[in-house]
Amino acid sequence: MRSIRIKIANIVFGVNTDFEFELSDIDKTYYPFLTRQDSTISIDFIYHKKLPFSILKKAELVFDSQAYWQLYCFKGENIIVWMTTGKIPIITHIGRFNRNFTTGKVYLRYRYRHLDKSPRYRHVIRISKKPHELFYQNILGVIMLNLPAKDMIMFHAAGIKDKKNGYLFPGYSGDGKSTMSNCWRGNDCTILSDEYIVVK
Numbered sequence: 001m002r003s004i005r006i007k008i009a010n011i012v013f014g015v016n017t018d019f020e021f022e023l024s025d026i027d028k029t030y031y032p033f034l035t036r037q038d039s040t041i042s043i044d045f046i047y048h049k050k051l052p053f054s055i056l057k058k059a060e061l062v063f064d065s066q067a068y069w070q071l072y073c074f075k076g077e078n079i080i081v082w083m084t085t086g087k088i089p090i091i092t093h094i095g096r097f098n099r100n101f102t103t104g105k106v107y108l109r110y111r112y113r114h115l116d117k118s119p120r121y122r123h124v125i126r127i128s129k130k131p132h133e134l135f136y137q138n139i140l141g142v143i144m145l146n147l148p149a150k151d152m153i154m155f156h157a158a159g160i161k162d163k164k165n166g167y168l169f170p171g172y173s174g175d176g177k178s179t180m181s182n183c184w185r186g187n188d189c190t191i192l193s194d195e196y197i198v199v200k
Contacts, residue, residue, distance in 0.1 A: 001044070007035040008143060009152050009198040014039030015142075018046050043142050044105045051094050051107050055079060069141070078104075080145060095142065100149040106142060140196070152200045159192035160184050168197065 001016045004026065012035060059072035059079050072079035080095040097104030144154045157170035158177040162184070169180045181194040 004030075005035050005037060005039050006030055006033045006143075007037060008033055009147065009150075009200065011041060011146070011150055011152075012037045012039045013143060013146070014042040016042065016044045018044075041102050041146055043103075043146075046105055046107050048107050048109055051091060051109060052096075053091070053094075055094070055096070056081065078145075080106075082141065095145075097145070101146045102149065104142070147198060152198050154196055154198050156195070157197055158194045159197035161190040161192055163188070166192075168199070 001018055002020060003014060003016045006013045006015060055074060056072060056079065059074035061070060062073050063071040067085060068082060070081045070083075072081065076099050078095075078097040078099065078101060080097065081091055082093050082095075083089040083091045093106055093108040095104055095106040147154050155168055155170055156172070157168045158181045160167045160169070160181065169177055171177050178194040181191045184191060
């Protein structure tokens with residue numbers, strides 16, 4: 001397996017995958033966080049032609065975001081299901097983690113098809129991405145799931161430090177987080193992030 005280690009909020013995540021990739025394949029967003037330190041949390045990304053759907057029949061649904069992902073529990077394991085949005089959600093990958101999210105395996109496939117080929121659903125029939133694109137795009141999602149086990153949480157937000165005060169401006173992509181950050185520039189403030197920020 002190929003591996004990288006990413007340090008975020010003093011936690012070192014060991015990210016392992018069963019396909020070959022180069023550092024240039026990893027999103028540049030992660031470059032400042034790459035480290036050689038030993039990992040405290042280990043996640044394996046494994047590519048399969050078929051996802052382990054059978055586990056979901058036995059697991060108990062604990063949380064449903066009604067959008068991108070669901071949380072299940074089964075015999076001490078946490079099962080995370082990621083899916084596409086749209087009229088007919090398609091499960092794209094499934095993660096199996098221990099109770100405190102310190103180890104886990106994320107099963108992915110990089111070609112998806114929906115059985116209904118009618119024109120109405122043509123926009124969701126086929127979704128295709130290169131393996132390394134799915135790899136780095138899914139790292140962040142796994143990190144967000146791990147942080148609550150360490151008394152931390154990651155927000156999709158801009159973070160500003162103004163002397164002794166801190167401010168969060170959460171929002172979806174395109175809601176103006178970067179614009180809000182730019183408004184604080186030049187006022188003796190520190191822009192911590194305009195995209196994601198970890199709070200303990």
